[in-house]
Amino acid sequence: MEHEEEDLEEGLLDDENCSKEVEPRHEAEEQLLKKREVIEHEEHEEPEEPQSDWAFLPDVCLRQVFWWLCDRDRASAAPVCHHWHQVMRSPWLWRQRTFHFSGHISQRRYSELDKAVDYMRAYGGYLEHLEVFFGYPFSSSVSRRFQETMRTFLATLRKTGSSLRSLAILQMALDHSTWNRRVQNALVRSLTFYLLHGGSQLSFLNLSGAHFNLAQGLQVLEALAAAQQQSGRLPALITLNLNNFFAKKLAVYGTSDFAKVMCRFKRLSSLTLNYRCISDDLLQALASSCAGTKGKGSLHTFTVLCHVEEPHVQVISHDAWALLAQSCPSLKVDMSVDWILAPDRLRCILLGEIPLHALSLTSCFFRDFNWTVKPALANLIPLYRCCLQKLTLDINNVHETVDEELLEVVTVCSKLTYLKVWAFLDISFLDRLLRKCLDKQCALSTIRVQLYTNIHETRVANEMLVDVESRYRQLIDSQLNYCATYCPIN
Template identity: 35%
Template sequence: MQNLEDIWEEDCVFTAEESDAARFRQGSLAAEDVRGWEILPDVCLQHVFRFLHDEDRCMASLVCHHWHKVMRTPCLWRTRFFNFSGQLFRYGTSEYKSTVGYVHSLGVYLEKLDVCVCPPRTNVVAHRLVQNISGLLSELVRVKAPLHSFSLVRLKLDRTSWDSGHRNSLVDSLIYFLRNGNLKLRSICLNGIRNDMQQGLKLLSALSEMQMCMSPRWHISSLDLRGFFSTAVSVHANHSILHFLQQLPGLTDLGLSYSCLSDELLMALQHRHCESRGKFGRNILQKLSLHCIQNESHHQLVHSSSWESLRINCPDLKVKLTVDQVINGDCLARMLVPGIPLTEFNMTALYASNDIWSPKPLLCFMLPLYRHSLQFLTLDLSNRNESVDEELLELVNVCEHLVDLRVWAFLEILTLGRLLQIRLTKRRLLNKIKVRIYSMTEKEEQQDQLEEVLLPYRQHFPPELNFFAEIYPFI
């Protein structure tokens, strides 16, 4: 792929031979076809160019001066995704040159940038990643990229491949970017950075400063801090984060690790809402996403009264809870207390046959607490030694507003027929159903049985129902 910085120079001159080569590189075109492309309105060309990858866009820009001009339309370059691995490639442009070159030439159009990092396994790769990411952030500041949305995910700074120098350099680069970049960021995602407490608080302080320097018409409305702190940090015991959240009066969408949650944090969110109600409107905090994983701190108790108070003050609040490999019944009971405006629950529980845990209390007693609010439910269970068919059907039967159900579990095939019967007779809002039936036997025989069970229902499927079911060998 050619260097974007070289290709997109304004004073680029095209010869007739270059234009013809680019135009006919896939074979000769009829003259009338060429004329057809030439008379296309710019808006049509822009729509076509949106589907092209960088290499094809570069080649298209060489066709003629008109296409070169259209290719520099800002709407084609407002969104960008970079994936950093830190690896060296024998052929092709390096990660550093391609990303920094892109921002150098087209960063003035960039409004949404997503950066995903493949966590390094060695110190050498970590050092290369530091150079790549720091160079990108520095160039974004230099060109004053008008970013509205910025995402940097999966750094995982708690890995041993990052030494203290690497961590400090990356955090300092991020702070420099937040303090010196544009002041129009509305959405920030720092999911999976895994800072220690000191570095995390430094970054949060920079975010607060950026918010205070923004003009009244700009404010951070979406902030994703899931996995922001290391799993070894008990964040709920440190109240510094409460002060930080109170500095974000326009926040409507917040993502946190469950380790951050406490009664005090919910009170801080409630207090922030009351103070900013007049300035930013009534519907302030609308979505709260919580993520809980096995090796994070999740033993704290958050009382129902705190949830209830927050729900009253934020009547449009919707809570999403994702639980990954937490199968301790007492911990789940502490999380799923009454009063949470829970609209989405996702759980992965892949446990061994000798683990003393049953999903039945979750299905029978905990989740039915939210039968008036639950809309999205995803369950991935390895219940090979215990049937949960009846419990699952009863849960679907009582959840009045369920619209999306995804289940991966050991189930009887006949259960699918009963599930469809509930959908067709009672739960007409439930228009997305995806079921993966784990199996320890031959797939072909069960697949035939599945088709036989579904056959009487298929002719009654309403057009809005998106239904998918499969047999999946569980190894």
């Protein structure tokens, strides 16, 4: 009996010990399960991505980056975030735009006209600087599409209310045979209407390569002048580029109407014209319109382009150039004369009263011995010894040497800092030229020389060139913008 009671007590003790051991096990298991649930929950949660450095870029930096993007990339970047979308709508990004109209019909429905018009509708109100390039009008259908594109394009631009400050419409080439008269006139009407109603704020206009006939060109200029005067403020137009504005064969100097319309532009600072437009009436009109007040004329840069295939036989008086130079004391004339090296013709073009800042003389016919450049170097260019700063020569002097005359020009023209010469010259010319620079006998700081030669193998000549340059290496490295090469001429 006693043994049974002892066994019973031991059993009860074992049960109590077992229950005490089971309770901690259950708690440990529950805690383990909870930890597993937490871990599984954290594994299923998406980790928070750290913010990119782009998110902290200031607006001014983002605008600089976005400015380099094309329209397609800008469209992709705009929806990235609210911040980028807001920055992408900044007017600064859309103030400047260039369009290329090829005239091709796109295989896609979205044509180049659609792109241009959509751009105008979305951002035309911000636009301040616009460039339009025309492709080559290889057929009448292409020229008609050009006209229709420009009509819609300019109408959309005008409706946006933008105030363009600069406009360039380049290479229309209206004298090409693919332009018929009706399409020409329609394009001129669209351009004239836009300039009349939207050209009051223009300070820069470039219509180079338009090739208008006389009536069309005068119509366009009249509309621009009227818009500038109707604005109620001083005329804003400062820069006017009319290179090849009129058709190539048109002798504009023979009419006074061009001078009359040019007289209406009162604040021109930079003007580009072809020599076929220059006349005494024009120079007098510019002297009057750009005279300014207190003896300070507004015209600072006058670029004149002359080509042998264009009308250039008019006689300009010395007094007309002198009057313009007197009315605009800070005037600098840059003149380019192509393929005209006959002394009698050059003498009529390069008058001593011209305040010539830069001169370019070029010849094309490498086997034409009927001209000589020596009179120009010896007699004409020295006329500008006190004002000429840039001289460019591309000449075929295979039948004559001009080394001495050219060195004399460099010495006499005390303000000549830029010299670019492509000609038949001896290697000793470079040696003597660099010696003058070293001895401070000339003011040159930029030298670009291409030595023409009839010898195809130039290894020995190049070694001589390197030898000359090595003797003046310190001068070249420290004071000159210098380059000299040999060019074989077959």
